[in-house]
Amino acid sequence: MLVMTTLADILRGVENGVFPAPDLGVSVVPAPSERESAVVAFTGHVVIAADVSPSWVAEQVPAGDLAAPTNPPFLTALAELTGRRVSSNDAMLLAPAITDPAERAEVIKDLTVLTDHSHPRVQRALEYRTDVQVYADVHGGLVIIGHGLADRIECAIELPDAHQNQGHGRHLARVARTLIPPNTSIWAQITPGNAASLRAFLAAGYKPVGSEALLVK
Template sequence: MTSLAAILRGVERGVFPPPDLGLTVVAAPSHRESCVVAFTGHIVIAADVDPEWVAERIPAGDLSAPTNPPFLAALEEFTGRRVSAIDAMLLAPAFADPAERAAATAGLTELADHDHPRVERAWRYRNDVRVYADAHGGLVVTGRGLAGRLECAIEVPPDARGHGYGRRLAAAARALIGPDASIWAQVTPGNAASLRTFLAAGYKPVGSEALLVK
């Protein structure tokens, strides 16, 4: 039986689930979360539920039902979790060129103080959290999140928005990981400014996720 981790590692290599209007049920990736992940033409439900339970609630070939409120509410009740958000999943490869990596991280310093609200939130959903800041108050946060994938988040000071600053921080995340790795970002689709920021920094949309947490 496959796992969500194996599916996500495949996506990092450009290998996606088949667009066959199908649905795959796999085990929850950890005690911390369950999720519904939507790719083009295929849905993955990663939760400790029986596939027959899922089939009873989702008509065959219906790719909208798994991410609609009736099914998500049923999954919340069954798992004892709540949907924290439905986000777009974005993915980017690390910068491999040393000069490019150095330029992208110029001015960033790793912090030992993790009291910022953005960082506190990161620790609730990720392991191995690392925090980087610059002289202007911008933050880049990386860590291991859903199914062990490398994830990032950024914090742009209000007075620095609208000038490409966020794009530079999002790009920096691509240089703060190993040169052969990839990094994910989750963005609420309604946050158009953040979505544009990550797209401009070279991240590509690969799907969406509904994350269920305690």
């Protein structure tokens, strides 16, 4: 079992196209913060970012079984050991910043910074992210950006019912890519059952890179 450095190092590598080796291995790294632990799965490799020993993980996970760390029995045992609960089990998508000045300027002129954070989607973001910024467009759609797991930049979108199935979700997901600094990347976490959201983010240029189970207190 390979012990790597930190989850932040691994995610920054993925942002630059460098993934853990697909060696059917499991890496154990420290929890990225007091706020959360995680099990992050890539092609052929799983990273367990939690304050547990590699020997404990080895006892729970049969060698070469990459399904085990993402399935309920292991996640339940990990949650009990660390005093946490599993809050989500999502697909991870990633996209680079849009740097074209004309597109960035066009997008920003239609957005308003939202200081009222009472919306339930914003409240959820505040539980899991820091430096949260919320933007509203002319149709009442929301783009939420903040620093989440291992300090990566994450986004979420929210659509009014009247604008469902009109390509508006794809537009908001693309907007998020214009709101981050150049030479950075933005992550989206989407439950696999939310097919409409998955389609919107894929159409907006995000690529699937893995999955994650997030454990919080």
